Amino acid sequence: MTVTTLNRDFPRSEVKLRGLVDEHRRIKDEPVLLALYYAPQRDPQDIFLFEVLDQFGANSIDPDRQLFEVTYGSTRAFPVDAGQELHLVLTNPAEAKVAFEEGWTGAAEIRDAIDRGDYRVVYLDPAAPHIWELVRGQ
Amino acid sequence: MANDLAWTWLRQAGADFAAADRCQDPRDLTMACHSIAKHQQTVEKSVKAIVAALSERGIIRVATGFRHTVERLVSALVHLPHSPGNKDLQGRIHGLLNEHHRAEIDALCLLAPKRPDPGQLARRNTEYPYQNADGSWRAPADDGSFREAEVDRFRRLAYRIHGGSCRIVSAASR
Numbered sequence: 001m002t003v004t005t006l007n008r009d010f011p012r013s014e015v016k017l018r019g020l021v022d023e024h025r026r027i028k029d030e031p032v033l034l035a036l037y038y039a040p041q042r043d044p045q046d047i048f049l050f051e052v053l054d055q056f057g058a059n060s061i062d063p064d065r066q067l068f069e070v071t072y073g074s075t076r077a078f079p080v081d082a083g084q085e086l087h088l089v090l091t092n093p094a095e096a097k098v099a100f101e102e103g104w105t106g107a108a109e110i111r112d113a114i115d116r117g118d119y120r121v122v123y124l125d126p127a128a129p130h131i132w133e134l135v136r137g138q
Numbered sequence: 139m140a141n142d143l144a145w146t147w148l149r150q151a152g153a154d155f156a157a158a159d160r161c162q163d164p165r166d167l168t169m170a171c172h173s174i175a176k177h178q179q180t181v182e183k184s185v186k187a188i189v190a191a192l193s194e195r196g197i198i199r200v201a202t203g204f205r206h207t208v209e210r211l212v213s214a215l216v217h218l219p220h221s222p223g224n225k226d227l228q229g230r231i232h233g234l235l236n237e238h239h240r241a242e243i244d245a246l247c248l249l250a251p252k253r254p255d256p257g258q259l260a261r262r263n264t265e266y267p268y269q270n271a272d273g274s275w276r277a278p279a280d281d282g283s284f285r286e287a288e289v290d291r292f293r294r295l296a297y298r299i300h301g302g303s304c305r306i307v308s309a310a311s312r
Contacts, residue, residue, distance in 0.1 A: 020219055027216060029237055057210045070214040071199040078219030088217060
């Protein structure tokens with residue numbers, strides 16, 4: 001049985017997120033390989049963006065087996081609704097491989113959203129299709 | 139007091155910087171490892187001060203507290219949405235954590251001790267014994283482990299990051 005997302009934001013922030021990802025792509029020392037807008041089952045009012053960045057965290061793997069998640073409130077550059085937050089989940093290719101293979105909590109949540117169809121690929125580096133294959137599990 | 143935690147991080151970072159200077163002695167390079175280690179601590183605590191200040195203002199929240207490495211926290215700050223050219227708080231952060239400073243922070247963090255990967259040699263660091271290319275062991279305090287130029291290089295970085303963090307936390311307190 002397919003479970004419909006409870007997320008009330010998805011997919012209306014897509015255009016806004018494209019602007020943010022374009023900004024992130026200008027950070028040359030951590031190139032964006034994949035940016036994915038997705039809707040997990042938690043925090044239904046919030047916006048979730050997952051990015052795989054080459055060199056993020058010096059390409060290290062988190063010893064606690066957790067994807068790095070940072071939450072941003074409303075700013076002039078990226079205003080959000082009252083009570084809404086932007087969740088940015090960041091990883092690097094080596095960590096992504098381990099996270100999705102081992103089914104870390106954050107990775108499972110992303111895979112679950114993909115399985116439900118509650119996602120948009122905002123950016124995929126043409127040279128990194130394997131990253132998207134890894135994330136979606138195919 | 140506004141940003142009490144952020145200022146506390148900065149006080150400790152300032153004390154680390156002072157300790158690094160006390161360790162620096164061009165005539166005695168056995169102390170260079172201690173000086174560089176303290177500069178690394180200065181940078182790390184300064185970055186954590188910015189995160190604490192932004193947390194207090196509700197701009198940023200890192201879900202799992204202070205366990206993250208400084209490189210990851212820097213990345214979180216750099217990915218903060220901002221308007222290019224705008225001198226607001228986020229613009230100042232992007233200015234301080236520019237590409238050059240980020241590369242220097244990465245280089246400094248590479249000198250923190252880290253467990254070697256299986257089959258790899260123990261890498262040069264400021265605290266634990268490490269291995270030369272031939273597998274022999276060396277202490278960070280041994281003559282030749284670190285050069286005076288490296289101490290000066292990371293002192294410049296720590297000075298700039300600490301000073302910049304003080305200005306950002308001050309701006310965030312207004």
